[in-house]
Amino acid sequence: MIDKLNKAFESRVRLGIMSTLMVNDEVDFNTLKELLDTTDGNLASHASALESLGFLQVYKQFIGKKPNTSYKVTKDGRKAFNKHLDALEALLKNR
Amino acid sequence: MDTSKEHLDQLAHIRTMMERSTRFISLSGLSGIFAGIFALIGAGFAVIYLKLGFPYSEYWITPNANLTSRSAIMKFFIVDASLVLIASIVVSTLLTVKRANQNGQQIWNVAAKRLFINMAIPLLTGGLFCLIAYYRYGYIGMIAPLMLIFYGLALLNASKYTLDDVRYLALAEIVLGLFAFYKIGYGLLFWTIGFGVLHIVYGAWMWIKYERNS
Numbered sequence: 001m002i003d004k005l006n007k008a009f010e011s012r013v014r015l016g017i018m019s020t021l022m023v024n025d026e027v028d029f030n031t032l033k034e035l036l037d038t039t040d041g042n043l044a045s046h047a048s049a050l051e052s053l054g055f056l057q058v059y060k061q062f063i064g065k066k067p068n069t070s071y072k073v074t075k076d077g078r079k080a081f082n083k084h085l086d087a088l089e090a091l092l093k094n095r
Numbered sequence: 096m097d098t099s100k101e102h103l104d105q106l107a108h109i110r111t112m113m114e115r116s117t118r119f120i121s122l123s124g125l126s127g128i129f130a131g132i133f134a135l136i137g138a139g140f141a142v143i144y145l146k147l148g149f150p151y152s153e154y155w156i157t158p159n160a161n162l163t164s165r166s167a168i169m170k171f172f173i174v175d176a177s178l179v180l181i182a183s184i185v186v187s188t189l190l191t192v193k194r195a196n197q198n199g200q201q202i203w204n205v206a207a208k209r210l211f212i213n214m215a216i217p218l219l220t221g222g223l224f225c226l227i228a229y230y231r232y233g234y235i236g237m238i239a240p241l242m243l244i245f246y247g248l249a250l251l252n253a254s255k256y257t258l259d260d261v262r263y264l265a266l267a268e269i270v271l272g273l274f275a276f277y278k279i280g281y282g283l284l285f286w287t288i289g290f291g292v293l294h295i296v297y298g299a300w301m302w303i304k305y306e307r308n309s
Contacts, residue, residue, distance in 0.1 A: 019112035031205050035116050088102050
């Protein structure tokens, strides 16, 4: 088989992060947390895992005195996620 | 564990996340119905207050054409339409809050903000355009057609950030607005169809399609 499911996207939280970023230019931490209905720690650890794979770009800035983290998907991330989708599709077709 | 079910589940999750982060889907069809009813009541008030006969053509010159009565009529219309707008906003906000709670969707999320701003820009433009058309140029007959057209364009723009079905309502409002512009003088009638009847039809359709069974 050529296309394999990407292990990096196995968790639901990661899948959610990637899906959201595929259709939005930039999403901040709190919005993502609310959309995924998850905890700070959980989201942060999955996001940094995706970042270290080079799939996400993280932007840290201050809005007033509050730190604000936002995320964008990288080219590699987009490619990897599309491949993952293709693989899912192929698996469902050949079942 | 059945793997193909797992894959389907993954795809469903991806789809939900993409939609939830870009589209606001908690608008209730009932708000459309209520907005339509308020518009009909508002129009009914106008017909009674201005003692109009069907189909209310040239309603702004019916009693008499002098300027004071014209501006009094305009004031009446502004108050009347504002009450319709306020009642509609209050009721649809309440219904939307209720529906969003049921859906587990946050009210004021990214999708809602995006929907709001993309709807508000053409709508405010239209509102200001109408005010200028009247107060600077006295084009009172253009107001109803302009309201319908700008409202339709605002909905068309908003349809990218909520249910696709809104597009049909948008197109209907635009077509109606153009008709109204072609038949200037029948503005109140067209306004009543556009903001009253179409809202009720659309609201009922949405309610049947998405909410009846939930």
